[in-house]
Amino acid sequence: MRSALIADEVRVPIDRDADIVTARQKGRELATQCGLLSTDLAVVATAISELARNIVRYAARGEIIVRRVDENGKRGVEVVAVDEGPGIPDVTLAMQDGYSTSGGLGLGLPGTRRLMDEFEIISDFGKGTTVTVRRWKR
Ligand SMILES: Nc1ncnc2c1ncn2[C@@H]1O[C@H](COP(=O)(O)OP(=O)(O)O)[C@@H](O)[C@H]1O
């Protein structure tokens, strides 16, 4: 039986700026338990920050889920950012460097894609957005 002290998943509801910090901290803790090294911890923390910030800014509320993954012997961390906000009308456009509807840098999504090993975004205009990213242990 696995120790109850080691979590397989953390879920952080996001609806204000302070929750971004909480999600980053809790995600980093779980990634540490999964054995990720410092560069990868920084990468995961950055991804969580960007995705959680987008939830607050564009969807008002949602959730960040961070979980341990073990797939065909590859181990790492998965971050899922889910909201039921307005969705993204043109995902291809939103993934381009510098595209922002809020006067931001427009690097959050494309930067996160570059940093992480796997990246998937599903957005239904009018229904919400789910971004799933993974970083494998080196
Ligand atoms: N969760 C979301 N819900 C709705 N729209 C989003 C969401 N995340 C991102 N977007 C849209 O995608 C654009 C690009 O996001 P991002 O790359 O993080 O840049 P920025 O946040 O600086 O604008 C945003 O300007 C916004 O229009």
Ligand SMILES: [Mg+2]
């Ligand atoms: Mg952003």
